[in-house]
Amino acid sequence: MIMTLIAVDWWLILEKGVLIGGIIGLSFFIAMYTTYAERKVAAWLQDRRGPNRAGPFGILQPLADGGKLFFKEEIIPLASNRFLFILGPALAMITALLTSTVIPWATPFVTKGGSVIPMQVADVDMGILLVFSIVSVGVYGIMIGGWASNNKFSLIAAIRGASQMVSYELPMGLALIAVLFLTGSLKMSEIVTNQVQHGWHIIYQPLGFLIFFICALAECNRTPFDLPEAENELNFGYHQEYSSMKLGFYLFAEYINMFISSAVMVTLYFGGYDIPFVNETSWGLNSFWMSFLSFSVIMTKIAFFLFVFLWIRWTIPRFRYDQLMNLGWKKLIPLALVNMIITAAVILLLNK
Amino acid sequence: MLTQRAKQVDRKPMTFLESIYLWNILKGMGITISHLFKKKVTINYPEQTRSFSKVWRGLHVLNRDEAGRENCTACGLCAVACPAEAITMEAAERLPGEEHLYREEKYAAKYEINMLRCIFCGLCEEACPKDAIYLSQSIAPANYGRKGFIYKKEDLLIPHPKEEPEAYQKALGEKATIN
Numbered sequence: 001m002i003m004t005l006i007a008v009d010w011w012l013i014l015e016k017g018v019l020i021g022g023i024i025g026l027s028f029f030i031a032m033y034t035t036y037a038e039r040k041v042a043a044w045l046q047d048r049r050g051p052n053r054a055g056p057f058g059i060l061q062p063l064a065d066g067g068k069l070f071f072k073e074e075i076i077p078l079a080s081n082r083f084l085f086i087l088g089p090a091l092a093m094i095t096a097l098l099t100s101t102v103i104p105w106a107t108p109f110v111t112k113g114g115s116v117i118p119m120q121v122a123d124v125d126m127g128i129l130l131v132f133s134i135v136s137v138g139v140y141g142i143m144i145g146g147w148a149s150n151n152k153f154s155l156i157a158a159i160r161g162a163s164q165m166v167s168y169e170l171p172m173g174l175a176l177i178a179v180l181f182l183t184g185s186l187k188m189s190e191i192v193t194n195q196v197q198h199g200w201h202i203i204y205q206p207l208g209f210l211i212f213f214i215c216a217l218a219e220c221n222r223t224p225f226d227l228p229e230a231e232n233e234l235n236f237g238y239h240q241e242y243s244s245m246k247l248g249f250y251l252f253a254e255y256i257n258m259f260i261s262s263a264v265m266v267t268l269y270f271g272g273y274d275i276p277f278v279n280e281t282s283w284g285l286n287s288f289w290m291s292f293l294s295f296s297v298i299m300t301k302i303a304f305f306l307f308v309f310l311w312i313r314w315t316i317p318r319f320r321y322d323q324l325m326n327l328g329w330k331k332l333i334p335l336a337l338v339n340m341i342i343t344a345a346v347i348l349l350l351n352k
Numbered sequence: 353m354l355t356q357r358a359k360q361v362d363r364k365p366m367t368f369l370e371s372i373y374l375w376n377i378l379k380g381m382g383i384t385i386s387h388l389f390k391k392k393v394t395i396n397y398p399e400q401t402r403s404f405s406k407v408w409r410g411l412h413v414l415n416r417d418e419a420g421r422e423n424c425t426a427c428g429l430c431a432v433a434c435p436a437e438a439i440t441m442e443a444a445e446r447l448p449g450e451e452h453l454y455r456e457e458k459y460a461a462k463y464e465i466n467m468l469r470c471i472f473c474g475l476c477e478e479a480c481p482k483d484a485i486y487l488s489q490s491i492a493p494a495n496y497g498r499k500g501f502i503y504k505k506e507d508l509l510i511p512h513p514k515e516e517p518e519a520y521q522k523a524l525g526e527k528a529t530i531n
Contacts, residue, residue: 045384049394210374315384316377331372 019121023100031255032062034306038255041310069248077241081148088145089242089249095138096256102127102188103263106273106295110287119291120189127188128176131264132169135219139165141253142221142228146238157237160321161228164218167328168225172215174336175208178343179268192272200271207339209269211332216261218328221254223313227324262305266298273298404489409474412465413488413523414508417455422509423484426460433479438469456482463505467492488523 036051036059043050051058076085106119124130139162146158179201180186183194195201202209218225229237239250266272273294285293319327369375395402404410415423426443444461446454453459470492477486495501511519 044388047387047390047392047394049392049396052396311381311384312377315380327372331368335372 015117016121019119020101023105023121024097027097027100027256027259028252030259030302030306031252032066034255034258034310035065035251036062037306038310038313041307042314045311045314066248069245072244074244074246075241077150079150080241081150084144084148085241086246088141088148088238089246089253091144092138092141092253093249093256095134095141096253096260098134099131099257099260100263102130103260103267104189104192104272105298106291107287109291118189119295123187123189125187127186128180128191128264128268129186132173132176136165136169138219138253138257141250142238145242145250146228149238149241151241153234154238154240157228157230157234157240160230160234161221161238164221164225164227164324164328167325168215168218168332171211171328171332171336172219174333174340175205175211175215176268178205178208178336178340181340181343181347188267188272192267192274195271196274200269200274200276202269205269205339205343207335208343209265211336211339212269213265214327214332216265217309217312218324220257220261220309222258222309224316224319225324226318227321230318258306258309259302262302262309263298265305266301270301406489408489409472409477409487410490411467411488411492412470412476412485412503412508413510414463414505415484415486416510416513418513419452420512420514421451421453421455422459423455423482424460424463425456425458425482425484426463427458427481429479429481430476430485433475434470435473435475436469436471438466438471439476440464460505463508465503465508467501467503468498 039061040050040058042048051061054060054064076082101121102124104118104120104123109117109119111117142161142165143158146154146161149155179191182198182201182204183191185191185194217223221228227237228234229239231237234240239247242250275294275297417423426441428441428443431437431439431441440462441460441464442462443458446457446459472487474487480486492501492503510523513520
């Protein structure tokens with residue numbers, strides 16, 4: 001017993017623990033400030049000023065919003081299924097947070113002792129597939145929440161959400177396959193190093209990126225694909241019956257999903273933590289500054305994508321349901337297939 | 353077809369490029385991003401206030417002359433002119449020794465304007481022969497009860513020009529430069 005305890009690499013557990021805590025904290029922080037950014041960007045795009053009362057420039061606004069949600073009365077409808085009603089938002093939150101495990105956040109950090117600490121919670125072989133499988137579980141958060149509410153609108157929203165997510169996962173996966181042709185590996189770390197060596201995938205896969213991006217919007221239930229929420233048709237859809245922090249969890253999970261899907265897009269198509277146009281390894285920085293620099297680079301890229309998410313939301317209205325399905329099945333899937341076949345053919349021709 | 357401006361709606365089926373909506377969405381995004389760089393017209397109200405127009409008819413002020421004596425003689429012309437019947441007053445006779453308080457032999461012992469009735473038309477200002485009442489460049493603030501909207505003489509009187517010259521100038525506002 002003692003021997004096995006000694007055999008466990010406690011340093012590894014500590015290191016991963018710190019990393020996991022850091023990433024979860026970061027996700028919450030970013031999600032908080034994305035809600036703030038959402039309101040600010042919305043205001044700017046609509047010639048308004050946005051929240052500016054809480055603290056300088058209103059930067060304490062997300063804290064005030066969160067505090068408000070915490071202190072609100074928690075209502076569980078009598079006719080709802082109590083267990084599933086609580087499970088719904090929990091599941092949405094857990095799946096949103098889980099996806100961040102395989103994303104490489106920075107270049108590995110080398111300690112003075114010479115051991116290498118990768119800035120990634122788990123560099124599993126199935127990498128990107130893990131992301132996809134967890135994202136598909138995410139639909140259960142909406143399904144269960146909508147069903148357990150015992151409300152017609154919520155149920156319709158849940159069904160809409162499920163069908164939308166299933167339809168848009170297909171072109172997303174097909175677009176991804178073209179990327180995997182280029183890298184030959186599912187590992188996130190190798191996808192990034194491949195891009196550092198051969199240039200970003202966006203150069204080779206512009207159409208693939210576009211399809212992936214549109215599908216990412218749909219997976220996050222963002223406008224123009226926010227049919228499950230559809231406040232003016234379905235009364236906020238699947239979270240209509242939710243109140244207090246359970247509602248907060250749903251809303252928060254959406255923002256964390258946005259953050260993570262931005263991170264995935266950056267990793268897959270925009271070189272992850274790679275700095276464009278320069279060879280940063282020749283600068284001779286020590287590994288701490290290197291990690292720090294690459295981390296700030298990936299965060300900048302993510303911030304840009306988050307902005308694009310918000311920008312799109314405040315530009316275009318929601319699709320009709322038939323438009324949504326037509327776009328997904330009749331336009332994006334054929335496009336993704338063509339993209340995949342062309343990529344495969346070109347790679348075969350060049351004998352890569 | 354009277355105006356010749358009616359346009360026939362284009363009902364052609366969408367081409368493939370149109371049906372993936374991309375170009376139109378990009379155009380829309382161009383429009384929204386251009387608004388990001390536009391000047392905001394909003395005024396941050398409690399910190400900044402919009403200046404009133406020179407002809408703004410706001411809260412009433414009962415005027416004093418340069419020596420700080422009240423102009424009003426309680427003639428009642430303003431009350432008669434008032435279409436909303438918002439003004440009431442009671443006259444009193446000036447006693448010996450009060451010459452520094454009231455300009456003429458008769459003065460208003462009580463002068464009330466009901467701000468809930470007042471329509472800020474400015475007819476009282478026009479009716480006044482003594483230049484005793486005018487509408488300033490401010491607004492009647494909110495209040496908790498109806499009673500609070502009945503402004504007494506002490507609420508309406510302009511600050512004393514000798515004792516509080518700064519407050520006096522402020523209360524005069526830009527109206528002073530016009531008259």
